[in-house]
Structure formats: C-alpha cells, structure tokens
Amino acid sequence: MAQLDTSEKLTILADAAKYDASCASSGAKKRDSRTGTGIGSITGGGICHAYAPDGRCISLLKILLTNSCIFDCHYCINRRSSNVRRARFTAQEVVDLTLSFYRRNYIEGLFLSSGIIASSNYTMEQINEVARCLREDHDFRGYIHLKTIPDADPALIAQAGRYADRISINVELPTTQGLQILAPEKSETQIEGAMANMASVIEDGADARRRYKSAPAFAAGQSTQMIIGADAASDRDIVHRASGLYTRHRLKRVYYSAFSPIPDASAVLPLQRPPMLREHRLYQSDWLIRCYDFSLADVTSVTDPSGMLPLDIDPKLAYALKFRDQFPVDVNRAPREMLLRIPGLGPTAVKRLLAARRYRSLRLSDVARATTSLKKLRPFIICEDWRPVTLTDSADLKALIAPKPKQLELFPA
Amino acid sequence: MTRHLIRLDAADDFDGWRSAARALAAAEVPADQILWQVGDQPADLFAPAPRPLPTPTRALTVPKGFLPLARSALLHRDPERFALLYALLLRVARQPGLLHDKTDPLCRRIDALAQTVHRDMHKMHAFLRFREMSTATGPRYVAWFEPDHHITRANAGFFVGRFATMHWSILTPDTSLHWDTETLRQGPGASVQDAAPGDPLEEVWKAYYAAIFNPARLNPKAMLSEMPKKYWKNLPEAALIPDLIAGARAREIEMIDRSRNAALAPGR
Structure with missing residues (x-):
C-alpha cells in the first residue's frame, strides 16, 4: 500500500472520530502560557473555532490515533469486519499536528481516541504518550480530552488523568441488552468499573489540590456518550440510565449521539437514522434535570406508554400541559x-x-423585556396586569401554543 | 444646550471617559449638557469650546457591576455610547440597585451594547486565523481580522496569554498589534494586502474540516447562526462550505444504498 501523507491520514482518522459528539473545551482550570515555555491557555468558557455544515462546533482536533480495531462493535465504522480504509498516526505526528493547528488559532486543543490495536494496555500507552509529549516536552497548556479504554490497567487510566483536562469512557448503549447484541466484546460492568475508578481518581486529585498548592492538575471531569436509535431502548430507559450515571460517577456530561448511517454499515443495524429531533428532546430532558431542578420522575412522567418523549413539543411544555393544576404561576x-x-x-x-x-x-411588559418568547409563556403566568382566566383550562391549549407542524423538506438546502 | 465638550483619545478610551464622567457626575452636570468626541474629528458646528472640568464637590460611588459593564459597552461602535453610559452613571449614583433591574429600558439598552461587544470579542478569539510567515528571525504568525466594534486592544491580553512564546501580529482596519514574546506594540490600521497571502497548512486544516463534517446530519441553519457569512471571507475552511452542503444528501443516500445492498448480498 502506498504511503499516506498527513492530509490523507487526517481525512481517514477524523472521519472515523466524528461520531463522538463531545466537543466541550470548557470546565478546565484557567491558565495561560505567560509563565511557560510553550503555548496554550484555558479561558474558562470554551471556544468554538469553526462550525461544520452539520451545525456542530469544531473546538478540538478530534481524531483517532488509529482506526484499526480488534473489536467488532456493530454500530462502529472502525469495527474489525468493516471495509473502511485504515490509517495510523504516530504519537509524534499527532503532537506536531496539534501544535501546528493550535499556533494558527484553529483549535482549543486535542480530543484523542483510538481503535484498539494489539492490546488495551498498549493502545492506552500510545494515547498517553501523545499527551505526555504535549504536556512535558512542549509545555502545551491548551485543552486535552482523552478517551480511555475501559479494560486498560487502572494505573494507565490514572496516568491519562494527570495529563488531560477531560477523560471520557463511553457507555455506548443505554441498555445491557443493547450492548450484548451490538458490542459483544464490551461489558457494562467493566465500563462502569472504569468510570467509578476515574471518579475516585478525579476526587483524589481535587482533594490533593485543595491541600497542596503544588499538586499536579488532574482531569477536571469525565463524560460519556451513548448511541441513540441503534437498539430498542426507549427514551425512559435512556433518561434513567443517564440519571444513574450522573449520580453514581459524578459525570460532567452525558452526550447522546443519534445513530447515523455510516459507510459500510453492519447488517444488524437499522438502515435509517432515528429522527434528529429525538436526540434534541433527550438533551432537553437532560437540561431539565441538570439546570431546571426537574426530578427524574418529573421528566419520565411525560413519556408515552411506550416510554418515548413527545417529538412535537419539548418536554417542559409537555409537563406544563399535563400538570395544569400547577399553573398559572405568579x-x-x-x-x-x-x-x-x-x-x-x-x-x-x-x-x-x-x-x-x-x-x-x-x-x-417587564416579563417581556426579561425573556424572548412572551407568547409561549403567557398562558402559564400571573403578573400585576395579567391573569389567564380561561386559557389554562381550555382543551385546545396545546394547539394554541405548540409550534405549528411543518412539512419537512425532502432535500433540505 | 451643550455646555461641555469632552475629547477622548480614542474610540476605546475608557480611562478618558471615566475620569471626565466622574468629575461631571460629581458636579451633577445633566447628560444633555455634554458633547462627547473622539480624537480630532471635526467638532459639532455648535460645539462649545473645551473648558475645564468642574471640581468635584462630593465623592461619587457606583455599584460593583457598573465599571465592568461600562468598560465593555464603551467598545461598541454606537456613537451614543458615551452619552448613554453617562446617563446611566447619573442614575446608578442615586439608585445603586438599578443595575439589577433587568427590565429598565436604559439598563437593557446598555446591557445589549455590552453583550454585542462580548460576542464580538468572543468571535475574534474564535475566528481569527494566523498564517505562518518565515522571517530572518524565525517564524512570525500574522492574522488579518475585521472586528465589528472597537475591541482589538481590549482583546490583546487573550492572544498574549495564549501565544506568549510566539512572534505574532494582528492586523485590523483600525489598528494593529505586534508581539515579540516580551512586549506588545501598537501600530496603525492595515489593509488585507498587508497580511500574509497564504499558508500551506491551510490545506491540511481544510482536509480536517471536510472530514469532521457528517453529511447525514446536514444543518446549515445551525452553522449560520454561530458562524454568519460575514466571517467567511477570512476563514480558509469556509471556501469548502457550498460544495459540502451540495454534496451532503447524495453522500447520505449512497451510504444507505450501500448498506442496503450489502444486507441483501448473499454470504454476509
């Protein structure tokens, strides 16, 4: 096979990495390179340096070290039995590429993952070497997110935590059964075990930092991702699993990735993607729990008998329509x-x-100035000069405020 | 009737505005008696001759949030910003809680100015692109950027902190900044011709941009709301967008067809 140049490898290894939804570059400790010998800073908020036509932000150089893999997970473009072209970067190539992009202000840092080659430990060592070289040889102070391999030696995962701002371990599928069918070589016990281990590594690091100023900066948090629509899991199953993960392992984020058709897909998978709106509704329910003080039971109370969230309206509106006795709110x-x-x-x-x-x-008028959508909330509030007398009781309230259904374009521009 | 003409050194001269505004507000000069001007732009036909600021008769105290808000809002291109901020200063001096009233029209307007400025500053952090140029003393990174508001100097700290060990220049139509790993120099405004013409690494970056895009999730509206077209001309990767959008649906259909045929094919 002819040698691939950097652009060709990058095309293959970025294409293989794009099914990972996480792009966050926020939440790490603020720092800059004024006192260092290298480059890089963390300003707090996270910066999206570009947006792809799929609307997703490009914040990190998100690539795999290699897309060769000894596993055969059906949903994955890189599984052993796939006919996709294979490529592999050396650790040094990833380091050079990261620094070249960073110097030109294209990225906030690196998100490195990898197919599993030889053994889990060997692969984890390679990932760690990239991070070590960036941090120690180049004093790189930008963002590093490492995807760890659940069954690698805990010492290697802890080492990854010393270099990275964010660590993630993917649960992949919302249910044990889904994992058995679609990722037969992975185990839920192992994945959750690694998460629990990482949670205590993060906790120890934070504890050490509180006590000793010179303690090494440890990973600030961990996140995970699950694939939506590739197995039979309902929204209720998914929300339950996510909520369990948040409480058990103190995750920063659970990402949902609507299964999307991949080149050379396995025959076990559905042919069509689930509606993108489903992923959106799951994120909305996630926000309700994390930022709106909704309980798990509040969110799941609006699912239908088959356990699905409504697609036509958002879960918060669905809640208000279902529990009208709690409204209007003064x-x-x-x-x-x-x-x-x-x-x-x-x-x-x-x-x-x-x-x-x-x-x-x-x-x-005061409420109108504090918000953007007075029309939607008017039926649900009472204020000095407003009281919705009949609205909240009327049976067709949903029709009055829910967004009008519109014909989807066959070929959106 | 205008009684005071205040000349500020530059469009982003916060310190000049602050010291004049403090003296005027302490003397309770009403907002409509002050004309704010930047540099030696021609004075208003009816402008008064500059005269000494009143001697403060009392100390002026403002709530904690006022200065950061004013510092940001003052960078907006709106010519009324100096007068609006002065009007707000007079009011917060009497009513310190006013800043928390996010339903007050003047507070809302100034909040909106500050928010626009923050967004502009954030977009400069995000969308400014350096190009590498080789010089006798080593590589120099040069960027051309066109901000909407007077944010370039206020944004210098971000680039110094991030690229402290690099030699770089940021050129804008109004001003330019030059960093040599130790000191920051300010120069005059520049034009796009002064910037570096290209950088071979842009081809690698474009390869990445095209590969990370998922054609099965095409959503140009979401892209445009965060990366409006006005930024495209200075983003090397944006040249790819029309073709990526045009080809996306065909690529998705091809992927689905291929899996369908694979599923039907015997022996798999």
Missing part, C-alpha cells in the same frame, strides 16, 4: 423552582425576574 410570588417550570422561561430569565421583583411588582 411571577411576583412563586419560588425559583416554580418559575423554572414555566414553559419559555430559562434560568437567565428567571434570574432577571427574581432580581427585578425585589424592586417592584412585575407587569407583563
């Missing part, structure tokens, strides 16, 4: 957690209303 008196339940009001708008109502009684 914006001048209700506590924060009730304001957060009003459809169309987000945490920022709620904060504004809480601050403003300390000075005077709020009118509808």
Whole structure:
C-alpha cells in the first residue's frame, strides 16, 4: 500500500472520530502560557473555532490515533469486519499536528481516541504518550480530552488523568441488552468499573489540590456518550440510565449521539437514522434535570406508554400541559423552582425576574423585556396586569401554543 | 444646550471617559449638557469650546457591576455610547440597585451594547486565523481580522496569554498589534494586502474540516447562526462550505444504498 501523507491520514482518522459528539473545551482550570515555555491557555468558557455544515462546533482536533480495531462493535465504522480504509498516526505526528493547528488559532486543543490495536494496555500507552509529549516536552497548556479504554490497567487510566483536562469512557448503549447484541466484546460492568475508578481518581486529585498548592492538575471531569436509535431502548430507559450515571460517577456530561448511517454499515443495524429531533428532546430532558431542578420522575412522567418523549413539543411544555393544576404561576410570588417550570422561561430569565421583583411588582411588559418568547409563556403566568382566566383550562391549549407542524423538506438546502 | 465638550483619545478610551464622567457626575452636570468626541474629528458646528472640568464637590460611588459593564459597552461602535453610559452613571449614583433591574429600558439598552461587544470579542478569539510567515528571525504568525466594534486592544491580553512564546501580529482596519514574546506594540490600521497571502497548512486544516463534517446530519441553519457569512471571507475552511452542503444528501443516500445492498448480498 502506498504511503499516506498527513492530509490523507487526517481525512481517514477524523472521519472515523466524528461520531463522538463531545466537543466541550470548557470546565478546565484557567491558565495561560505567560509563565511557560510553550503555548496554550484555558479561558474558562470554551471556544468554538469553526462550525461544520452539520451545525456542530469544531473546538478540538478530534481524531483517532488509529482506526484499526480488534473489536467488532456493530454500530462502529472502525469495527474489525468493516471495509473502511485504515490509517495510523504516530504519537509524534499527532503532537506536531496539534501544535501546528493550535499556533494558527484553529483549535482549543486535542480530543484523542483510538481503535484498539494489539492490546488495551498498549493502545492506552500510545494515547498517553501523545499527551505526555504535549504536556512535558512542549509545555502545551491548551485543552486535552482523552478517551480511555475501559479494560486498560487502572494505573494507565490514572496516568491519562494527570495529563488531560477531560477523560471520557463511553457507555455506548443505554441498555445491557443493547450492548450484548451490538458490542459483544464490551461489558457494562467493566465500563462502569472504569468510570467509578476515574471518579475516585478525579476526587483524589481535587482533594490533593485543595491541600497542596503544588499538586499536579488532574482531569477536571469525565463524560460519556451513548448511541441513540441503534437498539430498542426507549427514551425512559435512556433518561434513567443517564440519571444513574450522573449520580453514581459524578459525570460532567452525558452526550447522546443519534445513530447515523455510516459507510459500510453492519447488517444488524437499522438502515435509517432515528429522527434528529429525538436526540434534541433527550438533551432537553437532560437540561431539565441538570439546570431546571426537574426530578427524574418529573421528566419520565411525560413519556408515552411506550416510554418515548413527545417529538412535537419539548418536554417542559409537555409537563406544563399535563400538570395544569400547577399553573398559572405568579411571577411576583412563586419560588425559583416554580418559575423554572414555566414553559419559555430559562434560568437567565428567571434570574432577571427574581432580581427585578425585589424592586417592584412585575407587569407583563417587564416579563417581556426579561425573556424572548412572551407568547409561549403567557398562558402559564400571573403578573400585576395579567391573569389567564380561561386559557389554562381550555382543551385546545396545546394547539394554541405548540409550534405549528411543518412539512419537512425532502432535500433540505 | 451643550455646555461641555469632552475629547477622548480614542474610540476605546475608557480611562478618558471615566475620569471626565466622574468629575461631571460629581458636579451633577445633566447628560444633555455634554458633547462627547473622539480624537480630532471635526467638532459639532455648535460645539462649545473645551473648558475645564468642574471640581468635584462630593465623592461619587457606583455599584460593583457598573465599571465592568461600562468598560465593555464603551467598545461598541454606537456613537451614543458615551452619552448613554453617562446617563446611566447619573442614575446608578442615586439608585445603586438599578443595575439589577433587568427590565429598565436604559439598563437593557446598555446591557445589549455590552453583550454585542462580548460576542464580538468572543468571535475574534474564535475566528481569527494566523498564517505562518518565515522571517530572518524565525517564524512570525500574522492574522488579518475585521472586528465589528472597537475591541482589538481590549482583546490583546487573550492572544498574549495564549501565544506568549510566539512572534505574532494582528492586523485590523483600525489598528494593529505586534508581539515579540516580551512586549506588545501598537501600530496603525492595515489593509488585507498587508497580511500574509497564504499558508500551506491551510490545506491540511481544510482536509480536517471536510472530514469532521457528517453529511447525514446536514444543518446549515445551525452553522449560520454561530458562524454568519460575514466571517467567511477570512476563514480558509469556509471556501469548502457550498460544495459540502451540495454534496451532503447524495453522500447520505449512497451510504444507505450501500448498506442496503450489502444486507441483501448473499454470504454476509
């Protein structure tokens, strides 16, 4: 086989990495390179340096070290039995590419993952070598996210944590059964075991940093991803699993990746993608739990008998329509957690209303200035000059406020 | 009737605005009696001759959030920003809680100015692209960027902190910044011809951009809301966008067909 040049390898190894949804470059400790010998900084918020036409942000150089793999997971483009072209970067090539992109301000850092070659430990060592070289040889202070391999030696995973800002271990599928069918060589026990191990590594690191100023900067957090629509799991199953992961392993984020057709797909997989809206609704339910004080039971109460969230309206609106007795909410008196339940009001708008109502009684025009979508929330609130007398009781409320269904384009531009 | 003409050194001269505004507000000069001007731009026909600022008769205290808000909003291109901020200063001096009232029209307007400036600064962090040029003293990284507001100097710290060990220049139509690993120099505005013409690494970056795009999830609207077309001309990868969009549906259909045929083929 002819030698591949850097661009050709990059094309293969970025193509293989794009099914990982995570792109976060936030949440790491602030730092810069004024005191160092290299380059790189973390400013806190995370920066998206470009957007692809799929609307996803490009923040990190997201690549695999190699797309060869000894595993045969059906949903994965890199599985052993796939006919995809294979390529492999050396650790040095990844280091050079990361630094070249970073110097030109294309990226915030590196997100490195890999197919498993030879053994899990060998692969993990290669991943760690890239991070070690960037941190120690080049004093690189940008963002590093490493995907770890669940059954690698815990010492190697802990080492990854010393170099990376973010560590992730993918649970892959929401249910044990799905994992058995689609990723027969992976085990849930092993994946969750590695997550528990990483959670304690992160905790120990944070503890050491609290006590000793000179303690090494450890990974700030871990995240995971599951694939949606490749197995039979319902939204209720998925939300349950995610909530369990958040509490058991103190994850920063659970990412959902709607299964999308891949080149040379396995015959076990569905041919068509699930609606992209499904992934969106799951993220919305995730936000409700993490940022809106909804409980797991609140979210799952709006699923249908087959356990699916409604696609036509968002889960928060569905909740308000189902539990009408909790509305309308008085914006001048209700506590924060009730304001957060009003459809169309987000945490920022709620904060504004809480601050403003300390000075005077709020009118509808005040609410309008604090938010963007007065129309949606009007049926659910009471304020100084507004009371929805009949609206919340009317049977066709959903038709009045839900977004109008529209014909989807066959060939969207 | 205008009574005071205040000349600021530059469009982003926060310190100049601050010291003048502090003296005027302490003397309770109403907002409509002050004309704010930048540099030696021609004075208003009816402008008064500059005269000494009033001697403050009392100390002026403002709530904690006011200065950061003013510092940002002042970088906006809106010619009324100096006067609006002064009007807000007079009000917060009397009513310190005002800044928390996010339903007050003046607060909202100034918040919006500051927010626009923050977004512009953030987009400069994101979309500025350096090109490598070889010089006698080693590589120099040169960028051409066109910000919407007067943010270039305020943004210098970000680039110094991130690229502290590199030699770099940022050129904009209004001003330019030059860093040599130790000191930051400011130069005059530049034009696109002064910037580096290209960089071979852009081809590698474009290969990455094309490969990381997933044609099965095409969503140009989401892309445009975060990366509007006005930025495209200075982003090397943006040249690929029209073709990537045009080819996306065909690529997805081909992938589905291929798996369908593979599923039907005997022996698999």
